[in-house]
Amino acid sequence: MAYKNGNYSAFYVTEPFNPSALGAHATRDFVYYNQLRMWKGQDSDFPFNDSHDKTYNVRDGSDWETTLKPRLRERLRNSKNIVLFLSSTTANSRALREEIDYGINDQGLPVIVVYPEYASESDLLTADNQALKQAVKNLWDKLPIFRDSMSSVPTLHVPNKKSVIEKALNNAKFMVGTKGDSGVSFYKP
Template identity: 70%
Template sequence: MSRTRNYTAFYVAEPFNSSTLGAHATRDFCYYNLLRSWKGADSTFPFLDAHDTTYNVRDSSDWELTLRPRLRERIRNSKNLILFLSSSTTNSRALREEVDYAINDQGLPVIVIYPDYETKESLLTNNNLSDEVKNLWGKLPVLRDSMSKVPTIHVPMNKALIEKTLKDPDFMLATKIQPGVFRYSP
């Protein structure tokens, strides 16, 4: 199986239904849609959506029989995990499952995008990731507790930096670098 896709994880209120206005109004889901729109506007933008690799699921789908296996199949098609981590992110069952399976079972490198920040400098204090950024990791303990197992890169909501990161072989499964916490220097 070729791992050419980017699996995107983001918080949405549960139960989730992508066809309702509620899902589209959820902040983290809107950031995922922004990636998709960048790809739609420019076919060379290096985002290949793993969510397009299996058919969609609905609210009424059973977690164990349908939802969880579908998430895992999409992750197994992926070369990395893109995680939107914002002030509105909540530690939901689906998000925990996605991050845990991607890191602890599949060993996917993680690209953490912080929508509340716009520049690489805004993520930093004294040239290190700020306490405010690190505190966001506590919103998703499985991420915080598993980051030492895979390379993670932390980037602001900046199209040029996201594009650069998506092209970086250091954050792709087949060519990933050693585990660690990485960020771009100003």
């Protein structure tokens, strides 16, 4: 049995991947993933354990069925949750669909959804702080497999704020071995 201690980051990058000088760095969602890595680099106590570091890197020119898809699945099997970056630029790519479908529907991984375009908890919530804003929920349509599968695992919806993401990564209810009830959760301001 795999030791599930990683955080699997799921984010959109353009397909096919452009190996130009900027490459994935030109894709906003990838930049937010690198932000997590930067926070970890600055503070070894930051609770991000990158599942992408658990297997060798592959090139996006690699064959989907024989190399890329099996590597994604191996990383997900070694993860305790998924950190999904969901923004207005997220697209329903083959890789992102596979990551979410396999992670939720096969592995039962809880999902921490980071909304990079929202800076605080109150930005995500309705005026009474009792529900997520419709604009946030509309982003779920960017990734139908997530929208349609998220009710089967715990999901925590957070803004792109270091202290809140750190709290989410430490929350045992959003780790596969100790996960809480399925459904939508968020932190109130």
